[in-house]
Amino acid sequence: MKKVVILGAGNVAFHLLKAFSEAQNTKVIQMYNHRKESLKYFERFTHTTSNINKLKSADFYILALKDDVIPEIAKTFRPVKGIVLHTSGAVGLTALHNLTDYGVFYPLQTFSKNKAVDFSQIPVCIEANSPENLEKIKNLGLNITTDVREINSEQRKALHLAAVFVNNFSNHLFAIGAEICEDHQVDFSILKPLIKETASKIESLKPEKAQTGPALRNDEKTIAVHLALLSNKHQDIYRLLTQSIQELHGKKL
Amino acid sequence: MKKVVILGAGNVAFHLLKAFSEAQNTKVIQMYNHRKESLKYFERFTHTTSNINKLKSADFYILALKDDVIPEIAKTFRPVKGIVLHTSGAVGLTALHNLTDYGVFYPLQTFSKNKAVDFSQIPVCIEANSPENLEKIKNLGLNITTDVREINSEQRKALHLAAVFVNNFSNHLFAIGAEICEDHQVDFSILKPLIKETASKIESLKPEKAQTGPALRNDEKTIAVHLALLSNKHQDIYRLLTQSIQELHGKKL
Numbered sequence A, B: 001m002k003k004v005v006i007l008g009a010g011n012v013a014f015h016l017l018k019a020f021s022e023a024q025n026t027k028v029i030q031m032y033n034h035r036k037e038s039l040k041y042f043e044r045f046t047h048t049t050s051n052i053n054k055l056k057s058a059d060f061y062i063l064a065l066k067d068d069v070i071p072e073i074a075k076t077f078r079p080v081k082g083i084v085l086h087t088s089g090a091v092g093l094t095a096l097h098n099l100t101d102y103g104v105f106y107p108l109q110t111f112s113k114n115k116a117v118d119f120s121q122i123p124v125c126i127e128a129n130s131p132e133n134l135e136k137i138k139n140l141g142l143n144i145t146t147d148v149r150e151i152n153s154e155q156r157k158a159l160h161l162a163a164v165f166v167n168n169f170s171n172h173l174f175a176i177g178a179e180i181c182e183d184h185q186v187d188f189s190i191l192k193p194l195i196k197e198t199a200s201k202i203e204s205l206k207p208e209k210a211q212t213g214p215a216l217r218n219d220e221k222t223i224a225v226h227l228a229l230l231s232n233k234h235q236d237i238y239r240l241l242t243q244s245i246q247e248l249h250g251k252k253l
Helices: A011-022 A036-044 A069-076 A131-142 A153-183 A188-204 A220-229 A232-252 B011-022 B036-044 B069-076 B131-142 B153-183 B188-204 B220-229 B232-252
Strands: A002-007 A026-032 A047-049 A060-063 A083-086 A102-107 A124-128 A148-150 B002-007 B026-032 B060-063 B083-086 B102-107 B124-128 B148-150
Touching: A002 A011, A011 A026, A011 A102, A026 A036, A036 A047, A060 A069, A083 A131, A102 A131, A102 A153, A124 A131, A124 A153, A131 A148, A153 A188, A153 B153, A153 B188, A153 B220, A153 B232, A188 B153, A188 B188, A220 A232, A220 B153, A232 B153, A232 B232, B002 B011, B011 B026, B011 B102, B026 B036, B060 B069, B083 B131, B102 B131, B102 B153, B124 B131, B124 B153, B131 B148, B153 B188, B220 B232
Parallel strands: A002 A026, A002 A060, A026 A047, A060 A083, A083 A102, A124 A148, B002 B026, B002 B060, B060 B083, B083 B102, B124 B148
Antiparallel strands: A102 A124, B102 B124
C-alpha cells in the first residue's frame, strides 16, 4: 500500500484524492493546505493539516498547488523520505531541485469540482530526477490510469499550451455560442450534439481534415452576415479565427 | 412511403441520402447535380440526373446546395407537386418564395463524407410557408431523427453563427493544438481525452461554469510563458481569447 500526502485543496487535489482513494494499492493519508477553511470539505475523507511541519511520513507528496507556490514550498519543505511531485503543466522539473527525490505528475485533463471524471482514461505525464524515481512514479500512476507517459519539461510546457487552445479556448467559444443562443431565444441544448460531434470527429480525422464551414469555403456572403450579427468584441474573434483557418488551409491546398 | 429527391452532391446531400435510405418510410428516388461527374458516386444508390428538367415526381425536393445557388434554383425550378426544402443555416425561408410549397430542413451538425454520423441524435430545424407543410416536414424529419424543432429564419441564422463558433472555430483550435504538439514531438493523441472531456463537460455544466485555465485565474506568468512559445499569428489568437475570457468572467464575478 503506497501512502500519499496531497498538498493543495483545489480541483486537481480534489480529483486526485478521489482517484487515489478509490485505487486498491494507494491511500491518501493526509491533506495539507495553508488555509484551514479550505480543508473543511476534506476532513471526512482523510487526516488534514494546515501546518507544513506536521506532514506524515509517506511514499509520495503531491504538490497540487498554484504554480507560484511550488518553488516556495520546495525550498522549505523537507520530507524524511518519499518522492515529492508537482502536478503543474507549466512548471519545470528543476523547480524542485532543492529536494532529494522528486518528479512531475501532470494529469492532462480539465478538472471542475462539480464534474466527475473517469481518471482511468486520463493521460498522466511524468518526469523524475532519476530512472529509479521515474519507475516508482510510473507505478504510482498506473494505480489510477492506464495512460502514463514520460514527457520532459519542454514538451509538457507545450502540451499545457496546446491544452489551453483545445480546452480553455474551445470552452470559451462554447460560452459565446451559448450567449448567441440566449440573445435569440434559442435553447443552447440544441448545440450539444454538434459540440459532441466536433470532439468525436477528431477521434478518426485529423482536425485539419475535419474542418468545415464558411471560412474554409471562403463563403464571403455568410461571413458578412455573421459579422453583422455580432457585437464588436465577438467580431474580432470571428475575423481572426476565420483568417487563421484560411491561412492554414490556403497554405496546404 | 415518402419519395424524396435530393439536389446536391456535397456533404449534406451525402448524409441525407444515407439517412433517408436507411429509414423505413422514406425513399430517395433521385439525386440531381449540375455536374455529372459529381453524381458518379451516387449512381450505385439511386437514380441520378444532371438535367434539372428531368426531375421525377416526389413528395419532397431537398436543395442541399450552396447558399448562393438556392435562390437561383428556386427561380427556375417548378415541381408539379411536392414541397421544396433547403438545408441552409444562413438562407432565409423567403429565398424560396417563388414556389408554391416550401420550407427549410436544416440539420444542425457538421458533416464530412469520411465520418459517419448517428442521424437520430441530430436536431433538425424546420420552417414552412404554411402550418400544413410544417406538419408534413416535421413528419419527414421524424423518420430520421427524434429531434425536430420549429426555428424561424432569424433564429436559424443565429444558430448557424453559434455553430461556427462551437464547431468550426473549436475545430480550428484543435488544429492549432495539433500543430503545437507536432512542433514539440508530442503525439497529438494525448490531447484526445481532454478534447472529449471539454465537450462532455457542457452536458452537465454551463460553458461559463466549465471554464478553467490561466486566463480565468489571471495567471500572468503562465500567459507570458505561453505567448513566448507561440508564433506571431497564434499569439494574436491567444491574446484575444484570453482577454475575452477575462471580460466575460470579470463582468460576472
